[in-house]
Amino acid sequence: QSISARERPSRFRAAAVPKLPLLPRRSRPLAAGMAGRFARALALSGAVLAPGACAGTREVMKGISYGPTPVTIPAAASQLPEDDYFCDEAAPMWSSSGRGDLRIMSSMGANLVRLYGNDPRNKHGGFLDEAHTEGLRVAVGMSDWPFYQQVPGNCKDAADAFNCFTQIKPLYLDNLKKGFLRADKTYHPALRVVNVLNEPDLKMPPTATTGAAAGAKQMARSLISAFDAMLDAERYLGVTGPLVNFTATFSYAVCMACDRFQDSPALGQMAQLDDAMRHPEKYDYKPKNDITSAYKARWMHSFNTQNPATDLQHQFLDSYNQAFPATPVYIGEYHRVDANQTEDLDTILAAVESNELFVGISFFEYTVSYYKTGSEMDFGMFGYGNDTVKTMDYFGQELPVKCLAPVASPPSGTTMPEAVARVYGGHVDDSLMCGGGGSVVPITLPSSTLAPVTLPTTTTTGFLASTSTTLASTSTTSRAADFGPDASAKSAAALALPSRVALQACLAAFVSALAARER
Numbered sequence: 001q002s003i004s005a006r007e008r009p010s011r012f013r014a015a016a017v018p019k020l021p022l023l024p025r026r027s028r029p030l031a032a033g034m035a036g037r038f039a040r041a042l043a044l045s046g047a048v049l050a051p052g053a054c055a056g057t058r059e060v061m062k063g064i065s066y067g068p069t070p071v072t073i074p075a076a077a078s079q080l081p082e083d084d085y086f087c088d089e090a091a092p093m094w095s096s097s098g099r100g101d102l103r104i105m106s107s108m109g110a111n112l113v114r115l116y117g118n119d120p121r122n123k124h125g126g127f128l129d130e131a132h133t134e135g136l137r138v139a140v141g142m143s144d145w146p147f148y149q150q151v152p153g154n155c156k157d158a159a160d161a162f163n164c165f166t167q168i169k170p171l172y173l174d175n176l177k178k179g180f181l182r183a184d185k186t187y188h189p190a191l192r193v194v195n196v197l198n199e200p201d202l203k204m205p206p207t208a209t210t211g212a213a214a215g216a217k218q219m220a221r222s223l224i225s226a227f228d229a230m231l232d233a234e235r236y237l238g239v240t241g242p243l244v245n246f247t248a249t250f251s252y253a254v255c256m257a258c259d260r261f262q263d264s265p266a267l268g269q270m271a272q273l274d275d276a277m278r279h280p281e282k283y284d285y286k287p288k289n290d291i292t293s294a295y296k297a298r299w300m301h302s303f304n305t306q307n308p309a310t311d312l313q314h315q316f317l318d319s320y321n322q323a324f325p326a327t328p329v330y331i332g333e334y335h336r337v338d339a340n341q342t343e344d345l346d347t348i349l350a351a352v353e354s355n356e357l358f359v360g361i362s363f364f365e366y367t368v369s370y371y372k373t374g375s376e377m378d379f380g381m382f383g384y385g386n387d388t389v390k391t392m393d394y395f396g397q398e399l400p401v402k403c404l405a406p407v408a409s410p411p412s413g414t415t416m417p418e419a420v421a422r423v424y425g426g427h428v429d430d431s432l433m434c435g436g437g438g439s440v441v442p443i444t445l446p447s448s449t450l451a452p453v454t455l456p457t458t459t460t461t462g463f464l465a466s467t468s469t470t471l472a473s474t475s476t477t478s479r480a481a482d483f484g485p486d487a488s489a490k491s492a493a494a495l496a497l498p499s500r501v502a503l504q505a506c507l508a509a510f511v512s513a514l515a516a517r518e519r
Contacts, residue, residue, distance in 0.1 A: 058328070060352055061192075061360025062424045063112035063139065064105050064381075065333050068093050068367045070392065070399045072384065077371035081395040083117035086127040086140070092392040092401045095130055099389045099401050100432045101366065102127075106134035108417060109426025112192060114139040114332060114362040120171045125179035125188070132190040139332075139362065140180075141195035141249075146171060147222065148203055155222060156204060162218040163285065168229035176237055186241030193245040193300060195332070196226050201250050201269045209255040209269070216257040219269070220276035221283045223248050224291055231289040245300045248273065249332040252305035266303040267319055274324070296326070300359070304333040309348035317355050328357050333364035337378045340411040341419035349423065363420050368407065381417040383407050385434035403434035 068085055070093065071077050085093065092098035105113055113136050118124075124140075131138050146167035148156040155164035180188055200219050201208045208219040227246060234243075255261070255268030259275065262268055276283045277295040301324065307315070320329060336344045345363070352358050368380030384402035392399045406415035406428060417428050430436065 058356075058359055059111070059137075060349070061112045061137075061330050061362065062110050062349075063114050063360065063362030064108070064110045064366050064420075065114045065116075065362045065364040066094075066101070066105070066366045067116045067369070068101065069369060069371055070394070070401060072370035074371045074373065079397075081397060082119055082122075084119040084122055085117060086115050086124055086138075087119065087122035088124075088126045089122070089394050090392065091126060092390040094127060098392075099404065102130050102134045102136060104404070104429055104432050105366070106136055107426050107429040107432075108421040109424030110136065110363075112137045112139060112360075112362060114141075116141055116198070118143045118175070120174035120178065123178045124175070128179055128188045128190040132188070136190065137192035138190045139193045139195060140175075140191065141198055142168065142171070142226070144197070144203065147197060147200075147226075155225075162204065162222040162225070164222050164226040165229040165232075165288075168226040169233050172230045172233040173236065176233060176239070181237065181239065184241070185238050187239065187244050191244045193247050194230070195302070196223055196230070196246060196248045198249050198332070199251045199304065200248055201253060201255060207257075209251075209253045209257055211257055213257050213259070216255060216259070216269070216272050217276075217283055220272045221285055223273055224276045224280055224283065224287065225285055227277075227294070228285075228287040228289055228291050231291065231294055235289065243298060245298050246294075247300045247302045247330075247332075249302040249304055252303055252307060261319065261323075264319055265305075265307075265315060267316065267323065270301050270303075270320075271323060274327075299327060301327055301329040302332045303329075304364075305331060306333075306335055306337060306364075308336050308339065309344050309351065312348065312351055313355075317351065317358060321355060321357055324357065328359045330359050331361040334361040335364040335379050337375075338411060340413075341409055341416060342412050342414075342422050345420065345423040367404070381407055381415075381420065387434055404432070405434045 066085070067083070069077060069080070069083070071080065084090070094101040096103055102113070113131060115138065118141060120143075128138060146154060147164060148154050150167070153167065155167045156162060158166075180191060182188055197204070200223055201216075204219045204222040205211070205215050208215040230246070250266050250269040252265045253269075254263060254265050255272070258268030258272045260268055260271040274295075276285075277299070278292050280287050280291060301320075303316075305312075331348075334348065345361075348361055352360055363381070365379045366381060368377050368383045370377060370384070382404040383406075385405045387403045388400040389403050390401045392401050406417045409416040409419050412419035414422075415428070421427050
């Protein structure tokens, strides 16, 4: 991955690269440090390695799911003009000149931030620039809006039902033009993966996993047509250079309507999509691009769960490794509520280390979703304090940006963010918390404000309510569909260390790339 020309040294010759020493097996921290220095040197050089040049290395995702709705009651949430929180208008929350959310996540040791709402009419370059500065990769997602919420015109209810090409292409074109691409038509270096749709198995249609077999095929058709549209948008704009990965993040539901894995969580949905990508004609779809080759080269599977880390190997990973031997997988939303977070996250990252295809998790979630009410408020790491850090002009609404207070995690013996930071290798920056010390207790809403509220559809405009983090009803459906009595929705991201052989192979490829650049 390269960085802007103004940050590169004027000359960076291959001859200046030091010889990589042999690493003993016990030197895992040294290997990690050398891998980081190698990646930084590669970025500074401007050289681009061919795909697969560093086979044997992988970047473990240590993510945090970020959807910081700035209000605390459902009635206020229903009046928000949008739920796009990585646009420029939301900078008072994420920027270093505001509350500093990206800096906080970076200091915790995270290397990825997973996003939700996405209005392509908005600019997103500022968020991506700051995330890159803070050492964070970004997992963006398309809005639910064109798939089933837009009335009229969504692809679920269109005449050519579940063919989403027409709806998705213009939206992704706008995303590319308004921050995802740089002036040279390469992807922004912060972008890691683009989520075509979050939990499509619960939406396209809602009975995709539980109804007739046609539902699972409709779900797959909607995804391959949307993927085709995004590839077509890239082709139209002449996108070049290192490309992003794509995914569709499934729930952890068992898909009884799918052709395969009818007794295993998430695997049936993935297998159905895999079949559609390889045989689109079976799904009555004729792609405009070679989606099969793009799928093989760029796809990552993903799913959401709050099942215990100890479930994953036997419930999912053993079968996944056999069924998809060449496709990485990560958990887009992960959080085992009421567990010792340090122990549980240690266990799941150990699974990452022992399963080559499992590349990480994204911890769910950054802030308490007060507006969802009830048990949906149990996932957030940070609560809102009473002090206002800044005022945010959010598309004409003046909203207070509240300070953050870490939520306690008694089973972990510390706060929830501190437990996550210990596993991720970072710390909580107390200077950015309420009162500058992080000791403030998050606000507690009176029980009278926690009654479920039906959100009026008349106030939902544009790209509001674009993902499962927006509507409590969607998340409730997800939990009910999860596997086992303790299952639910929420997971993503991973991290792995390169071996000595892989590091040496990377260095050789690096030197070759630099030599080619000098020529």
